[in-house]
Amino acid sequence: MIYEASAFAVLLFVLFVAFVLGLSFYFGRKTKSSSGYFAAGGTINWAVNGVAFAGDYLSAASFLGICGMIAFVGYDGFLYSIGYLAGWVVALFLVAEPLKRLGKYTFTDALDSKFNSKAIQLTAAISTLIVSIFYLIPQMVGAGALVTPLLGLPHWVGVVIVGAIVVFIVATAGMTSTTYVQFIKGGLLIIFSIILSIYIFNNGLKLKPDHDTQKYHNFVSVVPTMDSTNTMVVEGYNVIGSVENKGKQFFKLEKNGVNRWFKLYNKENGNVLTEVLSITDVKGGDRLYNGEPKQNAKFYQIGHMSKIIVNGEEVDKTGPLGPFKFISTIGQGDVVRFLKDKFKDGENSVQVWYQEVTAGSEMLTPGLKFKIGKGATPITKLNFVSLMLALFLGTASLPHVLIRYYTVPSQRDARKSTIIAIAAIGSFYILTLFMGLGASVNGVLDVESSNMSAPLLAKAFGVGLFSIISAIAFATILGTVSGLIVASSGAIAHDLVDRYLGKNLTDDAKVRAGKIAAILVGALAIVLGIAFKGMNVSFLVGWAFAVAASANLPAILMLLFWKKTTAKGIAWSIVAGIVSALGIILTSPTMWDRYGLRAEDAFHSLDNPAIISFTLALLTLVFVSLADKKNKTAGELE
Amino acid sequence: MDHGPAVVLGEDKASRRKQKLGVKMFILYSLVYAAFVAIGVIDYKLMGKIVLGNLNLAVVYGFGLIIFAILLGLIYNWRCTKFENEMNKEEQS
Numbered sequence: 001m002i003y004e005a006s007a008f009a010v011l012l013f014v015l016f017v018a019f020v021l022g023l024s025f026y027f028g029r030k031t032k033s034s035s036g037y038f039a040a041g042g043t044i045n046w047a048v049n050g051v052a053f054a055g056d057y058l059s060a061a062s063f064l065g066i067c068g069m070i071a072f073v074g075y076d077g078f079l080y081s082i083g084y085l086a087g088w089v090v091a092l093f094l095v096a097e098p099l100k101r102l103g104k105y106t107f108t109d110a111l112d113s114k115f116n117s118k119a120i121q122l123t124a125a126i127s128t129l130i131v132s133i134f135y136l137i138p139q140m141v142g143a144g145a146l147v148t149p150l151l152g153l154p155h156w157v158g159v160v161i162v163g164a165i166v167v168f169i170v171a172t173a174g175m176t177s178t179t180y181v182q183f184i185k186g187g188l189l190i191i192f193s194i195i196l197s198i199y200i201f202n203n204g205l206k207l208k209p210d211h212d213t214q215k216y217h218n219f220v221s222v223v224p225t226m227d228s229t230n231t232m233v234v235e236g237y238n239v240i241g242s243v244e245n246k247g248k249q250f251f252k253l254e255k256n257g258v259n260r261w262f263k264l265y266n267k268e269n270g271n272v273l274t275e276v277l278s279i280t281d282v283k284g285g286d287r288l289y290n291g292e293p294k295q296n297a298k299f300y301q302i303g304h305m306s307k308i309i310v311n312g313e314e315v316d317k318t319g320p321l322g323p324f325k326f327i328s329t330i331g332q333g334d335v336v337r338f339l340k341d342k343f344k345d346g347e348n349s350v351q352v353w354y355q356e357v358t359a360g361s362e363m364l365t366p367g368l369k370f371k372i373g374k375g376a377t378p379i380t381k382l383n384f385v386s387l388m389l390a391l392f393l394g395t396a397s398l399p400h401v402l403i404r405y406y407t408v409p410s411q412r413d414a415r416k417s418t419i420i421a422i423a424a425i426g427s428f429y430i431l432t433l434f435m436g437l438g439a440s441v442n443g444v445l446d447v448e449s450s451n452m453s454a455p456l457l458a459k460a461f462g463v464g465l466f467s468i469i470s471a472i473a474f475a476t477i478l479g480t481v482s483g484l485i486v487a488s489s490g491a492i493a494h495d496l497v498d499r500y501l502g503k504n505l506t507d508d509a510k511v512r513a514g515k516i517a518a519i520l521v522g523a524l525a526i527v528l529g530i531a532f533k534g535m536n537v538s539f540l541v542g543w544a545f546a547v548a549a550s551a552n553l554p555a556i557l558m559l560l561f562w563k564k565t566t567a568k569g570i571a572w573s574i575v576a577g578i579v580s581a582l583g584i585i586l587t588s589p590t591m592w593d594r595y596g597l598r599a600e601d602a603f604h605s606l607d608n609p610a611i612i613s614f615t616l617a618l619l620t621l622v623f624v625s626l627a628d629k630k631n632k633t634a635g636e637l638e
Numbered sequence: 639m640d641h642g643p644a645v646v647l648g649e650d651k652a653s654r655r656k657q658k659l660g661v662k663m664f665i666l667y668s669l670v671y672a673a674f675v676a677i678g679v680i681d682y683k684l685m686g687k688i689v690l691g692n693l694n695l696a697v698v699y700g701f702g703l704i705i706f707a708i709l710l711g712l713i714y715n716w717r718c719t720k721f722e723n724e725m726n727k728e729e730q731s
Contacts, residue, residue, distance in 0.1 A: 075696055082700050089667045089707050093660035328692030365686045365696045366678050373682035381679045388675045419711040426704045
């Protein structure tokens with residue numbers, strides 16, 4: 001997709017970043033102690049902390065990833081909204097107050113509060129680092145996706161910009177500035193998501209989703225005929241060749257020196273060839289978009305409805321709709337999605353995106369991505385259950401969420417800030433369905449990056465709205481990455497260097513170690529953000545949740561609720577959770593595809609590990625604790 | 639360097655009652671959430687059934703789970719605050 005930078009968007013972006021950096025300088029001057037650096041001195045107001053929680057949590061995965069996934073696969077994307085929010089129930093009812101009571105700076109502090117065990121200090125710190133890095137990858141991928149349309153820069157430049165700014169923020173000021181960045185960004189994100197939703201409702205639904213600033217491409221359909229030699233002929237085009245791939249037929253047609261791909265549809269009244277979107281990697285290194293160089297801008301944004309029904313009659317457009325009427329009207333109509341296929345054309349590699357009419361009712365039920373209905377197998381159903389389990393259990397195990405409990409003065413404040421977070425995050429997640437569906441039918445989707453759906457929808461309604469939303473989305477990433485880097489730097493400086501290695505750092509030395517750790521983790525995040533370009537960020541976050549739920553949650557819950565838990569049990573449970581979750585992810589079909597291998601050849605078919613890795617970690621904790629006769633249990637240490 | 643809480647917290651006499659309430663509410667929400675997942679796996683077509691206005695079960699249940707979490711959170715906070723006011727006050731007097 002070709003994106004042109006808008007001067008207004010650039011100006012707004014620069015102002016926003018300057019504001020965030022200014023805030024960091026301001027708080028940086030005030031942050032002298034390690035308590036200030038890692039936990040904002042425990043002085044943050046509960047309401048501010050609640051919105052900051054929302055800021056931390058509504059990361060690139062929520063705004064970019066979920067909206068994008070809903071836009072491409074409908075309700076299955078909304079499952080992430082439901083699961084992410086449900087996870088807060090675990091955090092509120094089981095974890096918030098006890099964690100506040102037990103810990104100081106890091107998640108490891110809480111786990112180790114009763115035991116003072118080297119094994120816990122080491123394994124919990126490593127777990128914090130691994131989960132944070134898994135969570136950092138999608139944020140960086142989102143950053144890269146965002147700067148391309150905003151500033152017209154390549155993906156990797158976006159990743160480097162975010163990495164550099166965040167390292168600067170964290171290395172200067174730590175948790176206080178991170179909190180206020182999150183507070184401002186969380187609030188703005190919710191306000192502007194409401195505004196974007198109002199635009200969607202006012203715009204209503206149209207068969208041809210033209211906007212003032214961008215016209216929708218008219219995809220050409222032609223009727224082929226057969227000549228006397230039984231060869232396909234298309235009026236106005238030369239038929240150059242054809243490819244049959246997995247039961248689908250694609251034809252290459254030439255007109256005015258440009259080759260374009262068409263898909264053959266067998267319809268009731270005969271065959272029709274309909275133009276597809278294509279990217280051709282020509283042998284020798286050139287890449288053609290719909291048969292032309294990228295700069296010719298012939299690679300279009302997509303997504304529309306082919307049937308709209310209002311009061312039992314088919315219409316071309318609806319006019320403004322209320323929120324529920326908007327959803328039900330989509331449910332009664334047909335949505336045209338663009339599905340991807342890949343094949344070889346001689347020595348060239350071709351990717352095509354062809355039209356597939358999907359009933360609106362299918363867009364509004366699970367099943368387009370997670371196969372639980374038509375074509376489901378036990379393993380696809382297990383994948384679905386495993387994902388929902390990871391989302392439910394993952395939130396309360398995310399280190400950057402957990403450390404936010406240390407920033408408020410009391411347990412009551414920890415609880416109240418969680419409730420503010422649930423209300424703010426829940427409201428936002430309801431909006432994701434409107435924003436995602438709005439993007440799917442408004443001709444704004446970029447088939448190369450589902451992550452850009454919501455910002456591109458805003459762009460269709462005006463550059464001003466797009467600029468503001470993109471700047472907020474960028475700040476979203478800055479904020480979340482800052483939180484993750486604070487959590488990681490705490491794990492390295494406080495848990496590993498100070499406690500595990502027993503260096504007994506002075507306050508100043510600990511802050512300095514934290515800052516060096518922040519720079520190292522930031523650099524690693526940049527590299528990974530570039531490597532994982534193009535993957536849906538919400539899908540990647542699903543993995544982070546699975547690793548967190550498996551490595552951390554059994555340890556936290558059993559420490560709080562099972563008196564026979566021992567330090568050895570906790571340490572081995574963390575190891576079992578990390579190793580099994582990572583093992584399943586790294587050998588999954590999705591990673592096989594990422595390695596350039598055939599996904600079908602992967603070791604197994606499970607993409608979401610939680611159902612196995614969480615259970616394994618829990619059982620490990622129970623068996624090791626019961627077998628451990630040497631060390632005192634949590635109950636004995638109370 | 640010690641690793642106790644970042645701020646000094648007073649004794650909370652209500653913590654056990656709050657924990658019990660939290661566990662009960664967690665179980666309640668987990669059952670409702672599990673039922674949603676079970677419908678998806680066992681009878682996925684039920685999700686497409688129109689149940690309220692022109693909205694199907696999937697949309698109504700999904701929105702319902704989000705709103706239910708917010709409501710439970712508010713009830714939990716109200717009850718916990720009541721416990722704290724009663725029990726910690728008794729202790730002080």
